[in-house]
Amino acid sequence: MSEIRLYVSTTESQAEAILDLLTEVFGEEDFAIGTTEIDEKKDIWEASVYMMAEDETDVRSRIEAALKDAFPHAQLSREVIPNVDWVAKSLEGLKPVRAGRFLVHGSHDRDKVRPGDIAIEIDAGQAFGTGHHGTTAGCLEVIDAVVRSRPVSNALDLGTGSGVLAIAVRKLKNIPVLATDIDPVATRVAAENVRRNGIASGIVTRTAPGFHSTAFSAHGPFDLIIANILARPLIRMAPKLATHLAPGGSVILSGILAVQRWKVIAAYSGARLRHVRTIWRNGWVTIHFDRP
Template sequence: MTDITPATWTALTTLPGRDAAEALGERMELLDPAPDGLGVFEIEDGSGLWEVGGYFTEAPDGAALALLAAAFGAKPFTVSELPPTDWVAEVRRELHPVEAGRFFVYGSHDADRMPEGRVALLIEAAMAFGTGHHGTTQGCLLALEDLLAEGFAPGAVADVGAGTAVLAMAAKRVFPEAHVVASDIDAVAVEVAEANLRVNGMAGTVDCVEAAGFDHAALAGPFDLVFANILKGPLVEMAPAMAGAVAPEGRAILSGLLNAQADEVSDAYRAAGFREAGRRELGDWTTLLMRRG
């Protein structure tokens, strides 16, 4: 079985300032042909630049894009055509099993490679964002391994920005008595999380909710352990809310950080009442273990 997409196009540009970037993104929605998807992201390198990108299933109007770039003070759009691709096959070629302490994250195509005595977490190639095959998620699993070595046993766990819910599933497997909540701002991610729970024989064991940050009754806390594998900006903004949701002496495992960003995030959480209890770098990425109080 294949999942071949037709040819698609991307159009990307950068410009300074959030307001201008968001306004440009809104204006792109009026293009003909209109983009099927849009993204507006801060480039977290200290430059103050924002990236605006559109995803098209028809070739975009180059002249209209040039006019938009000039009108909003953006760099000229870079337009790229992507050929028809079997993305599931592509991911399977790159998606090798990952071992992080006792955890073994794999796709069904590698089921015969699963070693005995490990906590096995199945993530299908078609659902491969946030699978543990990235230094940030792997770092979170290793931080969880460190807590297990300390004898830490949380009664309540939250996975904020859960993606495929690999971290929530890992926590539920090693803390079966704990109440575990997985949340994501994206409704599709919540559906993927629930699907992954089913294929791992864990349906109904983790509460999956759609929420931004801690803005949901299910995330009121207090939690003994919170995972937040997202980005620097949201992590810094979330620090006060995290302090309100984590129990005294509770832990927060934070990732999605480039190594150069870790100190800023650590400082924000120290100011909110946490102290740094551990730090691990994997390639370009850092995972922080913070302890409240």
């Protein structure tokens, strides 16, 4: 199914104001929102919302209603996004990423690994997670700190994507890791990356929506749960996730915009978890909780 971009062309200052408005309208939903500079000299910017074609009618009506009062002269335009593997295309040639003791690199950058690095080889592909996004790098940093400072005997990577976080845990400590994703393509990619990194015997990959799999009860409860997805599903699953956390265990959450952090913290505090710390990277946050 096609992806649609609805956007307004305007000045930088008005684009930022429209971005704030769109964030209020869609901040708790799974739509990508952003601004892009089109022409620096002419001060032309675009404020955009991305969605699947099936959501366009509803999203368009909500944008138009929001713009009507605050920006009555704004013109809403439409673009159909080509069906391209943008993850692979946009990440081609990106440099290795360091986060904590980890170095995440593509196969073409094996020579960049230095003594003492915990190297994770991930090539750009069809699943999210190469270390370049602030949420992945933030999770790697907190994983490094948690595994070094607390006893961890098993772990869950929920929404594993490329498998990079599961691989990181396994490379830090010789413990079993369950890596799950709702997308079977991601699960397949994760399994391939696990094998590429030489640790296939320590990580189990499963396709599962949320916690709807016997794998969770079979492998849990977990001393460490990592979920780098989006704020809305993280908030929704807080009570269920907490039931799979062992006493004294840690939870690392990301995929959360800075403006959404307090709602996530409130949801997990309500599930009787303690907020330990929040780290920031490029407008995104990674939040660490534990069970006292």
